[in-house]
Every structure is written in structure tokens, then in C-alpha cells.
Amino acid sequence: MHFFALLILSLTLHASIAQAQPEVAGFIKSVEGQGLIVRDDASLPANPGDIVHVSDAVTTMENSAIGIMLEDDTLISLGPDSRLELGDFAFAPQEEKFSLAIRLLKGSFAYMSGVIGRLAPEKIHIETPDAVIAVHGTSFLVKVEE
């Protein structure tokens, strides 16, 4: 009886982990003004609570700002007239799978490391059109002028 209960339990847990892990990278925590989530060829208005997937881009309009929380508690915000792309994200501590690749294409940003920054900072790749930023578990700001 215990064994069966446990089996069912572990199956449901696995199902929910499998669902939660591969695609979901984080979510929109706050939106001031207006912004978009650009996914494949579609542009969706960004709202608090919206899921951010791997390969999504997030943009803000003038006088707007967006806060994002990733699954590993990495925090990123975009100031006005900004665009970032989430190239890659993986966070599975039990399998020691970590990856975070972000492109900051234009505008202003604030960044604060999460669990990946603590456990595997070498797996974080942040770039702008001009430079590569290597992070050692920390907070920083970026401005990119086109």
C-alpha cells in the first residue's frame, strides 16, 4: 500500500517537474507602462504573472519598465525603450544542469544573480552588441546605446 502510494506520488511529482522545467524560464513580476513579450513571430502585451520562455525577447516602450524573476531567482529589469533576449535557460540543481544566456540589445538594465550565479557562475553568459559581461555572483547595471 505504502509502495503504491509512493509510486503514484513520485510519478505525479515527476510529471510536474518535467512540465515545469524545460521551457519555463521565469515570469514577469512587474510592468510599468507598456511592454511586449516577443515569441516566435508574435508580440504579446506583457502583464504581471506572464511566463517567460527560453528564446523569448522582452521589450519596453518609452516611459516604461519591466521586472523579471527567473526560476533560479535571478532578477532582471528593463528600463524605458529596452530590449533583451533570453537565449538559453536551464535550472535543474538535482541534475546539476545550469545555463543562463541573455542578450541585452538596447536600453538600460539592472541584474542580480540568483542560484545559478551562486552554484555555477561560469554557466552565465551575458552579452551586449559591444561586449561580454562575466559575472561573479553580483548586482550590476547596463546601458546599451544603439
Added chain:
Amino acid sequence: MRLLLLMLCLAFAGCAAKGTTVVLVEDPDGTVGQVEVGTTAGTQSLNAAGQSTSVKDSSARPSPVRTLDRTDIEKEYGPAIQAMPTPPEKFLLYFEFGRAELTLESKPAPARILESVQRRNSRDVRVNGHSDTIGPRADNARLSLERAEEARVLLVQEGVDPAIIKVLSHGEGNPLIPTPDETPEPRNRRVEVLVR
């Protein structure tokens, strides 16, 4: 008008030309890490709060370090800084030995968690159950899930929206206080609630 803007722009040192600027800032706990900004022509490291470097393009060397004060930083990055989410808040709920019942000290916790959910406008609450290492592993997996489920029920009774709660059981495998097997450790009989 354009010219006026340009002149205003030139008058303020902070008004950036084409390229990338990176500024190292303090973490909320007051510590400062390190950042390296690299191009094909070189690397500049920043290791104190307010230090910044600029890069014109990917083939140019990053500029020498320039230290910005709070006013410069606020002017250039204010909206992004204000939009920064606050880090998730963590609560620990402790349980009686071998049971899915809150200790007396932990009984007020659900009310504090609800307060945090409302204050943060959270749509994401993680409930992670844990046990100590007394008894078989499988029993502890079950017990830690029962504890997480109990915490979930208490949070819902308190008024937290069930749709935003995710429950996960870690069993004895993720102790707060590492111990050998078959060790009673009250601090490991816990549920961690993360309000994100």
C-alpha cells in the same frame, strides 16, 4: 530642438554615446561582487560599488574605470532600478516529530505568509516539504509530502489563492542541518515556503 537636446546631452557627462556601459552595484545585503567586461581588444574588471566602464564597440578596448556616485546612477538607471523585483521571501515552518502538525511556535507563520503574498502581490508560492533522517527514506518522503500538503491547506485556509501554490516534497534528501542517517533533528522537520 534636436541641437538643443544634443547640447544638453553633451553638457551632462552621463549622457552616453553609442556603446555599452556597465556599472557594478551593491547587492541588497551590502556585499559587492565582481564583473568583467570583455571585448576582442581587452577586459576591464570592476570590483567596487559604483565602478563603471564603457565600450564603444566590440573591437574597442573597454575604458578605464570611472566611479559614479548615487546621483549619476539614479539619473541614468533610475527606472530600471525601481523596476527590480525584490528577492523572494522565505519562511520556515517547523513540525512535530513524526507528524504533519505545526509546532506551537510555527502556528502564526501562515498569517505572516499571507501578509507577504499580499504585500508582494505574489502569484507564485512554493511549498517545499522536508524531514529529518529518522526512519526509512520512503517514510520520510511520504511524511515530508504530508507536511507540505498540511502547509498548503493552512495557507489556503488563511486566504492564499490555491491556484498560485506549488507543492514539492524533498524527503530527507535536502536537510537544512546536514546529519548522518537516523538522526533526530527538529530543524530538518520543516516546510520551506518561498513567496516569489
